[in-house]
Amino acid sequence: MTIRSLCITAVAALSLAAGVAVAASYPEAPIVYDKPVKGVVFSHKTHVEKGLACDMCHNRLFEQQAKKAQENKDFVMESLYQGKYCGACHNGSLAFASNTRCATCHIGVKGEERSKTGGKTEKKGH
Amino acid sequence: MNKNIDLNNLQNEGVENVPMQERRDFLKMGLAITGIFAGGSLFSAVSTFNSAHASDFAKKYPYKPHYSMVMQQHRCIDCERCMDACVATNHVPKVHGAYRTTILEKETPDAVGGKREFIPILCNQCNLPQCTRVCPTKATYKDKTTGIVLMDIKKCIGCLTCQEGCPYNARYFNEEKKAVDKCNFCWDTRLSKGEKDTACAHACPADVRIFGDLSNQEDRVFKIVHQIEKAVWVLRPEAGTRPNVFYTKG
Incomplete structure (x- = not known):
């Protein structure tokens, strides 16, 4: 027990120390998943700026290759509710729960188009 | 205090001073307070069932089934x-401005939590549609049996007056048909063939679009529209068209 907690402390300290280096090396552009539904955003920037270290997600929850997770059949909301993928933190205690604030991550097809063009989407139907 | 209340000669002391919480507690039981008696120790009440929530819009359901949609x-x-x-079901052309249903985006940068919300829209199949009133050729009409606002494309002259009349921006000119096209709750493509829902409601993975029969008390649509725990509203109620598409949240 003591050894384990020591290890955790060491890892946490290392992560903090490596913080600056880590922050410089993450992908800047947001990742937008398109399966199983279109337009679900993940921003490294937002998460790194909150002080999260790489190893909190990589490679335990997510591989480093972008959008690799969406090839898995269990990459669905139900898995998040069970603590997998984003649900490891987005559980209502560490971060807002996965079954709330849907449109925070689900930026939709419109958000996806905006992220590609870097600006506003053309409004449809007007 | 006189403990022997004369039940035959009670005077209604008026409901003006009944606390709001008391009224709400009764409303949740489906009752509206109509009187208080004996210094507030007795209440009289009637069922609110027939004067349902959102009653301005949902008072009467003249069709059977009375097709309706609720958006969560x-x-x-x-x-x-x-x-x-x-698009796939109803052969909507993939050109700019052509849609039978679309999703609006409302950004709320100052909100706590979510920074945007999405609002799906489609033809509201109004009980008092403006589009049918203004159509000079009766190419668009409220179907007498289904209550769905339909198009007879042979009669459409493409004057677009219906587009002007529609408060919901639910109509577009279809170049292939040379006529105005609109949502008809998938009447020709699904409902008339025995399907129980629209293509959009069927495809929704998030249980946003709930399609059903507003005249059936067992139907989910009926239950959502008539509960009082959560607000239910319609878009542009001021247009007075008594739409059959309802919205709720939370």
Whole structure:
């Protein structure tokens, strides 16, 4: 027990120390998943700026290759509710729960188009 | 205090001073307070069943089934599977401005939590449609049996007056048909063939679009529209068209 907690402390300290280096090396552009539904955003920037270290997600929850997770059949909301993928933190205690604030991550097809063009989407139907 | 209340000669002391919480507690039981007696120790009440919530819009259901849709707006994620399903089912051309249903985006940068919300829209199949009133050729009409606002494209002269009349921006000119086209709750493509829902509701992965029969008390649509725990509203009520598409949240 003591050894384990020591290890955790060491890892946490290392992560903090490596913080600056880590922050410089993450992908800047947001990742937008398109399966199983279109337009679900993940921003490294937002998460790194909150002080999260790489190893909190990589490679335990997510591989480093972008959008690799969406090839898995269990990459669905139900898995998040069970603590997998984003649900490891987005559980209502560490971060807002996965079954709330849907449109925070689900930026939709419109958000996806905006992220590609870097600006506003053309409004449809007007 | 006189403990022997003369039940035959009670005077209604008026409901003006009944506390709001008391009224709400009764309303949750489906009762509206109509009188208080004996210094507030007795209440009289009637069922609110017939004067249901959102009653201005949902008072009468003249059709059987009375097709209706409820949008659980907070669940919409703009994945647009509904729009894709509609296009595939109803042969909506993939050109700018052509849609039978679409999703609006409202950004709320100052909100706590979510910074945007998505609002799906489609023809509201109004009980008092303006589009049918203004159509000079009766190409668009409220179907007498289904209550769905339909198009007879042979009669459409493309004057677009119906577009002007529609408060919901639910009509577009279809170049292929040379006529105005609109959502008809998938009447020709699904409902008339025995399907129980629209293509958009069927495709929705987030249970946003709930399609059903507003005249059936056992139907989910009826139950959502008539509960009083959560607000239910319609878009542009001031247009007075008594729409059959309802919205709720939370």
